[in-house]
Amino acid sequence: MSNKSSAISIARRGLMFVLSSPSGAGKTTISRRLMELEANVHLSISVTTRPRRPGEVDGVHYHFISGEEFGLMVNRQELLEHAKVFDYYYGTPKGPVEQHLAAGHDVLFDIDWQGTQQLRQNARDDLVSVFLLPPSTRDLEKRLHTRAQDSAEVIAKRMSKAADEMSHWAEYDYVVINEDIEQCLGEVRTILHAERLKRHRGIGLVDFVKRLREGH
Template identity: 80%
Template structure:
């Protein structure tokens, strides 16, 4: 009797096809959960990197300069705008926010994905400048009452600021149709999984696969 065992094929070698990175934008009215979803996505996926915005507002408790935001003066912000160093910028609740151009473009060119936690104004500007790289997701609250409850429960703002954010929410929500995807955050875990599925699918879009032409050519040639 032969002692030879049938050959069992081992796991196939992972095939890496070069691709251009994408810009994943999350927007929502304040308090609807986009920042929570963004942080969870970054924990789940090492290939996703946060775009660190510059802002003129004061640092909140627990925020770290250079990790959550780069906190700069109004004068510094104005210089960055004049030098065209920002991909997008906007004024939100009396403070300025913007996305530094150079760091984002380096990541996209090297095939890395960049996550943005920005509002509809910034998203419009990104679409004008880099529509083919953009994937936009708008996160809606399940109800207005739930949105107000979340704003009060996070205890970051005074009642006056909460009222101001609620009055602005209707205007922010009115821009929902400008986004590629809409996700209702009635359950954080389900919302997170839906956004992550969007990211995975968008990574496979044909136009992002810079190495696909050569790979398919090799297949057709029998290699």
């Protein structure tokens, strides 16, 4: 008869896990797969002033709000970060993120370099940032055409901005080249697993070690 003890569980603070990339380099696909495979990961749902795309659901993909509402949230300091991207505003509501972190839940962010810079300034100890690069610019353009979400004009605009976005790679903790989706996903998961074990996130370690030293 097995007398195996239950797994030891030590309280930890959650982390902010940021995935950034140029449009079409795979961050949305990787984010979706990460949510499917990893327990205890919650997607940060941004607010945005851009119109809904076909298939998008308010409160699931984004909170779609007016420019006036967005401005009020900025003035009330209710956003951890916010930025203007392609004529529209995006931002991360502060309240839900702080609740998740305190409860030991990880929060996944699909944001650009501007938002990541602001998170770094506001919450560096909680932040883990990963930048995804495409294997080539030709591959990036092909992906943008294949997903058929944008007009040729918008695709050209995204491609012209990609070089600037990629120039910020060195500001990130990790850089992963997304040549093969499964390999890329595996590397991103490895980063997440290692970061969860960082000593400063283990808020229950002090008491655990104290009990060990007392002979428990």
